[in-house]
Each structure stands twice: as C-alpha cells, then as structure tokens.
C-alpha cells in the first residue's frame with residue numbers, strides 16, 4: 001500500500017480537486033488542484049472542522065457536512081468567490097461497522113461551463129422572443145400588400161423613401177387599415193432588413209408586465225421573477241426594428257423611460273445595476289389622435305416629437321372604395337383555396353359592400369369574407385346572406401317588437417360587430433368593456449358564430 005506521503009503525491013497529480021475529511025468532518029488533506037481551483041492554501045484547512053471552514057467564509061456550503069447528515073453521496077455547486085463556481089461531489093467511505101470513516105470530495109471548476117450555459121440560455125431566450133414577437137399575426141397569408149388607391153400609393157411611396165434612413169416613423173390610422181403591414185414593409189426596405197422585426201402591442205398588457213417585456217429584468221429582481229432573469233424586447237430588437245403598436249396606450253411612466261432609451265440608446269433592465277446598449281429602428285402606430293392625448297396630458301409632447309419624425313396617415317377603407325372589389329376578390333380566392341371551396345360574389349354584393357362604412361377596415365372585410373364563405377349553402381354569395389346592417393340601411397326599431405327585444409337585438413348586433421372587427425372573444429370583450437365570460441355567454445345564447453378561432457382565444 002501507499003504511505004501517506006506517496007498518496008499525497010498521487011492526489012497532487014490529479015487535475016480535479018480532492019478534499020478528504022475523517023468521519024467527524026475534520027479536514028485531513030486537500031490536493032494541489034483544490035488549492036489552485038479555490039485559491040485556499042492547504043495549511044489553512046488541515047485539521048479544521050468543515051463547519052469552521054464555512055464559518056470562516058472559505059466556502060459557501062460544505063458537501064462533507066451534507067454527506068455526514070445524509071450518509072450517501074451528495075453533489076452540489078459552491079461559490080468560492082464572486083466569479084468562481086465549483087461542482088463538488090462528496091462520497092462517504094464506510095468501515096466494517098457501517099460508520100463513516102472518510103469523506104472523499106472531488107471538485108471541478110465549472111465557471112466557464114456555467115458561463116457558456118448562461119450564454120446559451122440567453123441566446124435561446126432571445127431567439128424565442130424574436131419568434132414570439134416577430135411572427136406576423138396576419139390571418140390571410142397575404143404578405144405583399146395591395147397598393148391600389150392614390151392615397152395608399154402615396155403612403156407606400158413615402159414609407160419606402162424613408163425606409164433606408166433611421167428616421168422614426170409614426171403610423172396613424174383606424175384599426176385594420178394596414179399599419180402593421182406597412183411597418184413590415186418599411187422594415188423589409190430598411191438597412192436592418194436582415195435583423196429582427198419585433199412587434200409589441202402596448203395596449204395588450206398591464207403596465208408592470210409591459211415594462212418587464214420591454215426592458216427585461218435582472219435575475220431575482222422581484223418575488224416570482226425567474227432565476228435566470230429575462231431578456232427584454234429592447235434588447236431583442238437590437239440591430240432590427242421595434243414596432244410599438246398602440247403607442248397611445250403606453251403608460252406615462254413608460255413613456256418617460258422610452259424617451260430615455262431613444263435619446264441614450266441604452267436602458268436599465270428592471271432590478272439591474274448596469275445599462276445595456278441597444279440600437280434599433282423605431283416604428284410606432286396608433287389609432288388615437290396623439291396631439292389630443294398630449295392636450296389631455298395623457299401623452300408626452302417630447303415623446304410625440306421624437307416618434308413622429310415621419311408621420312404617415314393611413315386612410316380608412318371607406319375613403320378608398322376602389323380597393324374593395326380587388327380585396328374582396330383576393331380574399332375570396334384565398335379562402336376558396338384554404339377551404340377547398342368554389343365561392344363567387346354576386347355583383348350586387350360587391351356593389352353593396354362598396355357602400356358600407358367598414359369600421360373595422362380591411363380586417364373586417366377579411367373576416368366578413370371568410371364568414372360568408374364558410375356559412376354559405378351555395379357557391380354564389382348574394383346580398384340575402386349579408387348581415388342586416390350591411391344589407392340594408394334599415395334602422396333597428398321595428399314595429400311589433402318590445403323594448404326588451406329591441407335592446408337585445410341591438411346588443412346582439414353590437415357583439416356580432418365587435419367579433420367581426422376584433423376577431424376574438426377576448427379582444428371583442430375588452431373593446432366593449434365587458435368580461436370575456438359575459439360575452440361568451442351572450443354569444444352562446446344568441447348563437448352568434450365566430451368567424452375564426454385564433455389560438456389565443458378563450
């Protein structure tokens with residue numbers, strides 16, 4: 001057998017650190033690799049009880065004490081300094097009476113490994129954010145916009161002209177007029193077209209969530225925060241485009257923070273102590289009149305100036321009627337293909353739809369087309385199938401209907417229209433200021449069909 005001197009030389013020849021204690025947890029020896037990895041000299045440890053080693057702050061936790069308690073092998077990670085983490089595995093050696101005689105612990109420096117793991121996790125977070133917020137929510141599979149009317153041509157020409165500059169663009173227009181599609185077009189013509197396109201709807205979540213989505217947070221920033229921390233969209237949009245939809249709904253505190261990000265090109269994640277640099281093309285959109293919001297003190301004037309270097313106003317569909325037949329034909333073909341149908345428009349339908357106001361604009365037109373096609377019993381779609389408020393200009397209030405019936409009819413009509421415009425029960429309920437469950441109950445009671453089931457509905 002080896003003498004203790006020779007045994008020590010063997011231990012010192014090993015590349016992993018080794019720490020040996022007796023059955024009481026008193027240090028017998030450590031090897032040279034242990035000294036190198038932890039920076040603690042052998043002489044300071046020899047003869048010390050493991051609880052004393054922890055007490056003196058040499059290590060954060062003792063695996064030998066855990067092994068003594070558990071009487072089985074234990075593995076854990078320890079911090080030996082701010083920068084260094086080690087993976088420690090302790091194994092008990094029993095004598096013939098089943099008493100622990102020695103605890104042999106091996107130690108491996110995993111700092112670089114953990115760094116690589118964290119970098120990998122960060123990259124995964126970034127990619128998943130880019131996928132989650134970068135995917136188009138378009139339901140029609142139509143990526144190339146139709147630019148038919150003179151007004152739309154002017155919008156698209158201006159957008160393409162400014163796309164290659166870094167000027168911030170503010171898109172204004174009613175819901176469903178094509179702001180998101182135009183933002184995507186600007187991105188695809190810009191110098192950052194190969195970078196990510198990150199889209200965030202500022203009206204879609206409460207302020208606290210919105211802040212952590214945008215800015216991200218440091219690990220353990222608040223109770224319930226993920227251990228790993230969270231990458232924010234400001235970082236995910238780096239070298240790409242950040243599209244802030246419904247910017248008019250951004251709370252004032254976040255408006256101030258966004259202003260700083262725009263000016264300084266850096267930001268502080270929630271709970272972090274150091275700034276992160278970021279550089280992105282900013283496009284924002286709103287259906288609000290931001291000047292009015294400024295006058296009402298709901299929107300910062302300085303932010304409005306920063307955002308609207310190039311303002312582009314998208315006209316509502318009712319002001320570009322010549323597009324309606326082309327869009328109706330395009331989406332008819334699209335859904336014919338999708339549902340393997342053979343539908344056609346009756347000329348009267350197109351004529352009627354050209355007169356309609358389209359409060360939900362192109363999105364409403366797409367939803368109505370799909371609904372008429374999938375509910376139609378014959379391939380020719382006629383005016384008889386149009387919803388009453390579109391088919392005729394007849395007001396409600398019919399003879400022979402009680403007030404209750406008329407109120408119910410009106411309620412049904414409003415819900416139908418909200419579903420048509422917003423597409424999901426959640427969005428429709430939020431627009432009408434009622435609970436989603438209330439809206440679903442009424443929808444079921446009146447058997448209002450929904451045109452499409454989006455994955456985030458219900």
Ligand SMILES: Nc1ncnc2c1ncn2[C@@H]1O[C@H](COP(=O)(O)OP(=O)(O)OP(=O)(O)O)[C@@H](O)[C@H]1O
Pocket residue numbers: 138139140142144145146147173174175176177178179180181182245287362363366
């Ligand atoms: N010029 C166009 N040609 C064809 N389809 C279009 C055009 N503009 C918009 N659309 C389609 O209309 C739908 C609504 O467009 P988009 O989401 O861009 O509107 P939006 O103004 O951003 O709406 P919101 O304000 O509600 O976010 C989308 O399905 C889009 O693909």
